[in-house]
Amino acid sequence: MSQGTSRAITDLFARWGTRRSEDAARPHEKTVTTTATNEKTLGTKSFGKFLSALSNRESPVLLDLGPVVGHNINFFGERLGCKFVVEDVYANLEKFAKENPQLALWKKIKEALVAEGGAQYWESLKGAAATTLDEVTAASGTSKSQFYRHFGDKSALVQAVIALRGSRVLEREEQYLRRVDSFSGLDRWCRAILQRVTARRGAQGCQLGSLSTELSDQDESARIDLEAHLTSWISLLTAALERMKSNGTLSEDADPQTLATGIMAALQGGYVLAQAARDPGPMQIALDLAMGSVRAHAKSADDK
Helix, strand or coil, X not given: CCCCCCCCHHHHHHHHHHHHHHHHHCCCCCCCEECCCCCEECCXXXXXXXXXXXXXXXXXXXXXXXXXXXXXXXXXXXXXXXXXXXXXXHHHHHHHHHHCHHHCCHHHHHHHHHHHHHXXXXXXXXXXXXXXXXXXXXXXXXXXXXXXXXXXXXXXXXXXXXXXXXXXHHHHHHHHHCCCCCHHHHHHHHHHHHHHHHHCCXXXXXXXXXHHHHHCCCCHHHHHHHHHHHHHHHHHHHHHHHHHHHCCXXXXXXXXXXXXXXXXXXXXXXXXXXXHHCCCHHHHHHHHHHHHHHHCCECCHHHC
């Protein structure tokens, strides 16, 4: 396909026979040749192999990726007996981008803004409120015009960052919690959390909890979104505890919702204290106390 011309690139092949004879007469010339219509075309050494391959196929089918014109049909269709499938790629891409803006190439720019902008918000000591758009665009390698192509203001970016962070956290937690139905499963989940905190020496805290601490009193939309993600996280814990109650691991008086909320409160407190101390120790204590509250409802004495 060739931009800047009204022809598909396969239209150049219609004149190949003429060019070949010209090239044979002047083999030392490898520059462009000119047809009778004064159109410049480029010679090709691969076209002979292409024709040879076509001749060995019965009823070959060609895909034309540009606006189809008469010479293509005449040369390949009438002379070589090829069937044509015509696709105007530029038109199709443009149509797709207009009909599916969320899936267009611009999505890559938006993803960069959210991912890198989110890193600025979450990891910078300045936080979401103080981080400037200049810092966001510099971190993501984009421009302000690209920023405003997707976000009306910085608050819209914050919401997108919350959505991205929330989906990642919940996807990770679902992987750990969706099959938990025993104390050993809960213990594995606790160890995974402690390993992440230990690897960072407590730094950065919880991706959702840190944003909630900063934004909930300033941005009502952000507060609502963060609360929804944290509630979903609690629901994953609740479901695990309900499975433990159903299979007899927990006693009938256990309240999965209350216990799950307590675990989340301990978890978020552990993140804050570990971050301040740059030490995973507070998280270990918080998780031990949370699991102790659950074990208090264990049916088997061995689990207590």
